[in-house]
Amino acid sequence: MHLVEELLKNSPATPAQKYSAKDFQSDQDVRWCPGCGDYSILAQVQRVMPDLNIPKHNMVFVSGIGCSSRFPYYMESYGFHTIHGRAAAIATGLKIARPDLMVWVATGDGDGLSIGGNHLIHICRRNVDVKILLFNNQIYGLTKGQYSPTSEFGKVTKSSPYGSVDHPFNPLLVALGAEASFVARTLDRDPKNMQMVIKRAAEHKGTAFVEIYQNCNVFNDGAFFKWTEKDSKEESVVFLEDGKPMIFGKEKDKGIRLEGFTPSVVSLTDGKHSASDLIVHNEKDTMLSFILARMSSLPDLPRPVGVVYSVQRPLYEAEMSRQIQLAIQKQGEGNLEKLLNHGETWEIR
Amino acid sequence: MAKTLKHLDDVTIRFAGDSGDGMQLTGMQFTSTTALLGNDLSTLPDYPAEIRAPAGTLFGVSGFQIHFGSTEINTPGDSCDVLVAMNPAALKVNLRSLRDGGIIIANRDGFNDKNLKLAGYAENPLDNGSLEKYQVHIVDITKLTQNTLTDLGLSNKLVDRCKNFFALGIMYWMYTRPMEPTIKWIADKFKKTPELVEANTRVLKAGYAFGETTEIFAARYEVKPAALAPGRYRSITGNEAAAWGMIAASVKSGLDLFLGSYPITPASDILHELSRHKNFRVKTFQAEDEIAGITSAIGAAYGGSLALTTTSGPGLALKGEALGLAVMLELPLVLIDVQRGGPSTGLPTKTEQADLLQAVYGRNSEAPIPVIAACTPADCFTTAYEACRIAIKYMTPVIFLSDGYLANGAEPWMIPSVASLTDIPVTFATNPEGFQPYQRDEATLARPWAIPGTPGLEHRIGGLEKEHITGNVSYDPENHEFMVRTRQAKIDGIANDLPPATVDGDSKGDLLVVGWGGTYGSIRSAVEAKRKEGKSVSHLHLKYVNPFQSNVGEILYNFKQILVPEINLGQLSKMLRAKYLLPIVSQTKVQGLPFKSDEIEKKIDELL
Numbered sequence: 001m002h003l004v005e006e007l008l009k010n011s012p013a014t015p016a017q018k019y020s021a022k023d024f025q026s027d028q029d030v031r032w033c034p035g036c037g038d039y040s041i042l043a044q045v046q047r048v049m050p051d052l053n054i055p056k057h058n059m060v061f062v063s064g065i066g067c068s069s070r071f072p073y074y075m076e077s078y079g080f081h082t083i084h085g086r087a088a089a090i091a092t093g094l095k096i097a098r099p100d101l102m103v104w105v106a107t108g109d110g111d112g113l114s115i116g117g118n119h120l121i122h123i124c125r126r127n128v129d130v131k132i133l134l135f136n137n138q139i140y141g142l143t144k145g146q147y148s149p150t151s152e153f154g155k156v157t158k159s160s161p162y163g164s165v166d167h168p169f170n171p172l173l174v175a176l177g178a179e180a181s182f183v184a185r186t187l188d189r190d191p192k193n194m195q196m197v198i199k200r201a202a203e204h205k206g207t208a209f210v211e212i213y214q215n216c217n218v219f220n221d222g223a224f225f226k227w228t229e230k231d232s233k234e235e236s237v238v239f240l241e242d243g244k245p246m247i248f249g250k251e252k253d254k255g256i257r258l259e260g261f262t263p264s265v266v267s268l269t270d271g272k273h274s275a276s277d278l279i280v281h282n283e284k285d286t287m288l289s290f291i292l293a294r295m296s297s298l299p300d301l302p303r304p305v306g307v308v309y310s311v312q313r314p315l316y317e318a319e320m321s322r323q324i325q326l327a328i329q330k331q332g333e334g335n336l337e338k339l340l341n342h343g344e345t346w347e348i349r
Numbered sequence: 350m351a352k353t354l355k356h357l358d359d360v361t362i363r364f365a366g367d368s369g370d371g372m373q374l375t376g377m378q379f380t381s382t383t384a385l386l387g388n389d390l391s392t393l394p395d396y397p398a399e400i401r402a403p404a405g406t407l408f409g410v411s412g413f414q415i416h417f418g419s420t421e422i423n424t425p426g427d428s429c430d431v432l433v434a435m436n437p438a439a440l441k442v443n444l445r446s447l448r449d450g451g452i453i454i455a456n457r458d459g460f461n462d463k464n465l466k467l468a469g470y471a472e473n474p475l476d477n478g479s480l481e482k483y484q485v486h487i488v489d490i491t492k493l494t495q496n497t498l499t500d501l502g503l504s505n506k507l508v509d510r511c512k513n514f515f516a517l518g519i520m521y522w523m524y525t526r527p528m529e530p531t532i533k534w535i536a537d538k539f540k541k542t543p544e545l546v547e548a549n550t551r552v553l554k555a556g557y558a559f560g561e562t563t564e565i566f567a568a569r570y571e572v573k574p575a576a577l578a579p580g581r582y583r584s585i586t587g588n589e590a591a592a593w594g595m596i597a598a599s600v601k602s603g604l605d606l607f608l609g610s611y612p613i614t615p616a617s618d619i620l621h622e623l624s625r626h627k628n629f630r631v632k633t634f635q636a637e638d639e640i641a642g643i644t645s646a647i648g649a650a651y652g653g654s655l656a657l658t659t660t661s662g663p664g665l666a667l668k669g670e671a672l673g674l675a676v677m678l679e680l681p682l683v684l685i686d687v688q689r690g691g692p693s694t695g696l697p698t699k700t701e702q703a704d705l706l707q708a709v710y711g712r713n714s715e716a717p718i719p720v721i722a723a724c725t726p727a728d729c730f731t732t733a734y735e736a737c738r739i740a741i742k743y744m745t746p747v748i749f750l751s752d753g754y755l756a757n758g759a760e761p762w763m764i765p766s767v768a769s770l771t772d773i774p775v776t777f778a779t780n781p782e783g784f785q786p787y788q789r790d791e792a793t794l795a796r797p798w799a800i801p802g803t804p805g806l807e808h809r810i811g812g813l814e815k816e817h818i819t820g821n822v823s824y825d826p827e828n829h830e831f832m833v834r835t836r837q838a839k840i841d842g843i844a845n846d847l848p849p850a851t852v853d854g855d856s857k858g859d860l861l862v863v864g865w866g867g868t869y870g871s872i873r874s875a876v877e878a879k880r881k882e883g884k885s886v887s888h889l890h891l892k893y894v895n896p897f898q899s900n901v902g903e904i905l906y907n908f909k910q911i912l913v914p915e916i917n918l919g920q921l922s923k924m925l926r927a928k929y930l931l932p933i934v935s936q937t938k939v940q941g942l943p944f945k946s947d948e949i950e951k952k953i954d955e956l957l
Contacts, residue, residue, distance in 0.1 A: 002603060002605060002630070003602070003603035003604055003653070003775055003777070004604070004605065004652075004653040004654075004777075004800065004802075006603075007653075007777050007779065007800075007802075007803070008802045008803070011802055011803065011804055012804065026809065028809070028821070028822075055804065056807055057801065057802060057803060057804045057805065057806070057807055058801070058802055059801075060801045062648070063811075065812075072809055072811070073809050073811075073822070076807060077807050078801035078807050078808065078809075079807075079808070079809035079810070079811075080648075080651060080809070080810060080811060081809065081810070081811025081812060081813065082644070082647075082674060082811060082812060083644075083670055083671065083673075083674050083812050086640060086641070086644040086671065089636065089637075089640065089641035089644040089645050089648070090644045090645065090647055090648035090651075091648060092634070092641070092645050092648065093607065093609055093634065093644065093645030093646055093647065093648030093649040093652075093656075094648035094649060094651055094652045094801075095648075096607070096632055096634055096645070096649065097605070097607050097632065097648065097649035097652040097653070097654040097656075098649075098652035098653070098800075098801065098802065100802060101652070101801050101802060118637055118638060118641070119637065119640075119641055119644075122636075122637040122641070320632060323627055324627045324628075324630055324632070326627075327627035327628040328627075328628045328630075330628075331628040332628065333628060333629075334596070334600070334626060334628045334629030334630070336596065336597055336600045336767045337766075337767050339593065339596065339626070339629075340583075340593065340597075340764045340765070340767070341581065341583075341764055343583065344381055344384075344385060344530065344583060344584070345581050345582060345583045345764065346384070346385050346387065346581070346582050346583075347580075347581050347582070348387060348574075348577045348578070348579050348580060348581075348582060348763075349579050
């Protein structure tokens with residue numbers, strides 16, 4: 001008898017009625033600093049959840065340690081606040097054991113890319129069906145303001161009074177390098193885009209990696225303002241749409257063109273270029289995904305926001321279940337008496 | 350020529366050669382054939398950490414010792430009666446374990462100039478009279494193997510790989526063992542390459558025939574079956590037994606087994622074994638590191654699996670923080686630590702008992718965990734099963750301490766009937782009415798196991814201190830103290846649920862020898878020998894090292910002296926002194942090898 005199957009066989013697979021965002025608010029007081037970008041992330045996740053049509057008893061939010069990792073306490077679902085850096089590994093074990101659950105990871109740039117970097121790359125390469133929201137604020141907030149693995153070179157913080165000499169990680173490149181099957185970026189101050197990206201991540205079958213630019217208004221205020229604030233955003237961000245040319249600018253007057261492997265900004269109003277010269281976004285194009293992710297390192301280029309990459313490949317836990325089913329088909333359900341007595345045995349009378 | 354047949358009660362043989370010579374395989378074959386004959390036995394594989402160390406070197410020597418007999422066999426043997434040495438390095442490394450007057454079977458062809466030099470021999474020990482106190486039989490094993498196979502057209506390399514079967518054939522003849530089980534094994538093992546079936550079978554038979562026809566062996570020996578309890582038996586290693594114990598617990602509890610593990614010697618065989626049994630729905634996850642090994646298991650436990658992680662010493666250190674999380678979460682989890690020589694990388698393929706204090710105390714803050722240890726290879730089955738029972742009943746991680754000697758050693762095991770295994774009841778929380786994640790069971794102090802997917806039980810848990818009953822995050826000082834003491838009380842309370850400890854021998858006397866783990870066999874043999882001499886000495890073996898069984902103190906106080914032999918610098922001694930305030934004589938050894946009974950006997954003589 002398999003107890004868990006037995007226990008859950010009558011659990012509803014869909015909600016009795018459509019949830020509202022409020023249904024996903026837990027009874028815990030939210031304790032992030034007032035003005036923190038995390039509030040927006042929480043609100044957008046709670047807004048998207050009802051659309052997924054998945055009962056909240058089948059959702060688990062797993063986190064590590066850091067400001068971002070308080071996230072599960074505030075979600076009215078199953079929640080698991082674990083230890084520093086290990087959320088991806090715990091989520092992997094949970095998802096393998098229970099493929100029927102929808103598993104999310106809430107992590108940050110320190111938790112996910114520093115102490116937990118190893119688990120993050122391995123969950124991506126295995127393609128376990130877990131959704132990872134990486135709140136990137138480019139600082140250690142909970143430990144009160146040290147530089148993080150995404151802080152810019154030269155960053156002056158409490159632990160780097162002369163400027164950090166660490167070269168930062170580009171989270172998208174880490175995920176792409178680890179061959180995540182879904183890679184996206186969104187902004188804490190763009191609820192619409194974030195809802196779209198979270199929904200796409202939720203619907204993706206496989207590891208979905210989402211980098212969220214998140215403002216820490218206490219220790220790193222304004223780190224992303226160039227890309228998130230009204231007056232500068234449209235000139236410095238290109239919103240990705242699958243199958244559409246990469247056009248940006250307040251007046252939609254600029255585009256991204258590719259010369260060889262190098263992207264550059266061209267004007268659409270100087271008569272030299274038109275939309276047909278621009279890169280057309282293709283979420284399935286592996287090479288393009290790397291070029292897009294690399295654009296963050298080039299100061300003259302806008303930063304891509306939206307779904308950078310999305311492809312289908314086999315799920316780790318599904319492959320494991322398939323092997324189990326195959327073994328049962330071939331050898332029959334395991335029989336303990338048979339196992340203990342197989343091979344060479346002898347009788348003493 | 351007629352040869353004398355002599356009867357022996359017990360014999361110890363050591364096969365030794367290069368790590369590429371197949372000595373482990375040869376020893377295992379001798380073991381299974383011997384087991385089939387009904388002898389009691391115990392084995393000790395002794396191999397280098399390097400997979401293919403340079404041929405002929407001292408550090409590349411691989412050995413396999415088997416002690417078998419018609420009497421009860423508790424150890425792999427203090428010293429061996431026969432040493433099969435395939436080259437000079439094997440002779441040099443192992444000669445000290447051969448008793449005076451013992452038999453050496455040396456492969457003449459292995460003693461060439463190059464190998465003699467590599468082993469550091471200035472002259473050939475087979476020729477210079479230095480082995481006079483032994484019975485030396487020099488056999489051209491390599492050449493005879495080649496002669497046997499000339500017509501098969503095999504490469505020299507393949508021919509050379511068959512020579513271990515020649516040595517095995519000689520030993521089968523010498524100790525009157527049948528060849529059939531090995532012939533059957535060869536046929537199965539090499540079924541895809543019929544020429545190797547032919548070659549190995551031929552060489553085995555040639556070795557046997559050589560024993561029979563050649564004049565160099567004057568005698569052969571017979572070891573009658575042992576008086577083992579009636580039943581069906583098999584030979585089993587500690588790691589196999591541990592894996593099967595986990596499968597048994599999975600079947601009996603109804604929980605699917607999940608193993609999160611990172612390969613590490615000498616624990617990896619548990620991962621290998623469990624990964625084969627997918628039809629039991631066992632999920633084995635080879636993690637990216639030791640930490641992911643345990644944390645994935647914690648994730649699986651949270652989801653309602655019977656969760657296991659396996660490791661050895663350095664891995665236990667890496668898992669420390671996650672063990673603390675499991676203590677805080679109060680989720681069932683079994684950790685099997687197959688101890689090896691340390692610290693750091695230490696002696697990966699050698700045995701030690703020095704992780705005891707790490708297992709019992711080695712975490713930040715107050716993080717009590719039950720610790721139990723296996724005493725023989727087959728006992729790993731029972732211990733794994735018991736670890737699961739405790740973990741589930743008390744909602745706690747449990748550490749099962751094995752060691753390299755138990756893990757790789759083998760012994761005959763009376764196969765238990767599935768019906769005889771105790772039940773492992775599991776209750777999942779289902780009722781949302783008044784559900785509280787940290788509402789404890791009054792008797793066990795265990796909290797409910799509420800798994801995701803259960804409607805209405807949505808709740809949050811984590812590593813932050815929990816509020817009593819609700820499980821909400823709490824920084825309240827009184828609550829913290831209450832929870833620390835409650836977690837401790839839960840583990841201490843397990844003592845009431847354990848069978849009382851029993852003494853081998855009189856329950857009162859001059860000396861009690863107390864042991865735990867893999868030293869069981871050596872202590873048992875030593876104490877029995879001394880009792881036969883009329884000494885007032887008894888043996889207490891502790892399976893449960895945290896918490897101790899309730900009657901341990903009472904037993905200890907009934908003896909004038911207490912001796913604790915351990916393969917560490919006195920870790921159990923420390924624990925016993927701290928708890929029972931008794932003067933304890935600690936006998937310690939840290940050579941990567943088990944105790945010899947003889948060493949313990951000498952210590953007993955010293956004290957009495």
